Amino acid sequence: MHSHAPREKEPCFEQCPVLIRETLDLIAAKWTVPIFFALQSASGPVRYAELQRRLGDITPKELAKHLRNFETAGLVERTVHPTVPPRVEYALTELGESLLPSLQTLADWAIRFGAVVAENKMSNERSAPVRLIKAAGIK
């Protein structure tokens, strides 16, 4: 047993691909990061309309859908004040806040290297449009 390969580190991905996939799907959803940072920078509950205002062009449907998902996932707490007009506030839970450092780490990479990646794409993608023509026409 434990014959040849020491298996020195065995990346986490091998251990629980499903959890990682679901986490990636969570944070990669179009509005997840904007919403999280909007709730963070508020440091305090934020009303639905205020959230919508900060996020610019998000539709009510998308905002509501995401907030519901976050709520059932335990990442966001929803508080309804039974007043007229209705007042609904949202805030990150501890669990939700625990995700922020990871998001920040990723954002740091994006800021440091994202531009380089973009430049690479630009300079590699372009040129060689010739290949679109090939031995055009003849077959």
Next chain:
Amino acid sequence: MHSHAPREKEPCFEQCPVLIRETLDLIAAKWTVPIFFALQSASGPVRYAELQRRLGDITPKELAKHLRNFETAGLVERTVHPTVPPRVEYALTELGESLLPSLQTLADWAIRFGAVVAENKMSNERSAPVRLIKAAGIK
């Protein structure tokens, strides 16, 4: 100027939403993380077929497409050995490796809290199937 708000930290997302979005799209693509870890755990160039074998059920099309994207982005280096049969090897560049710690940070969160999130969804989602019926039938 700098009148009222100190703007203490201004989350990175506000500074460069585009770079962050592109980075999220990059790492959230279905096969990005598997491919990166497959190339890392190899510590050395990996042949196309070997990569496909490690990734299990990825199709040739998807594997090739991702590898091309990574190559043009400067994240992966592709080396062709002009032998028969052909031999093509892939390896992470320094830029590609620089992304690994961020991925690991995210994976750590997934392993620590992913299960909790999944449980929350389970227990919150379920129950109240009654609402599917409403005042069923009557208008």
Next chain:
DNA sequence: CGGCATCCTCGAGGATACTG
């Protein structure tokens, strides 16, 4: 104010088959 219900588009990604 704080949503929900519909319709629709668009592209990621799978299945399958073929090639230099």
Next chain:
DNA sequence: CAGTATCCTCGAGGATGCCG
């Protein structure tokens, strides 16, 4: 061996309109 070429599905997410 290392891909390319086609076709097709499926769901995220936008647009629009209505409601308690």
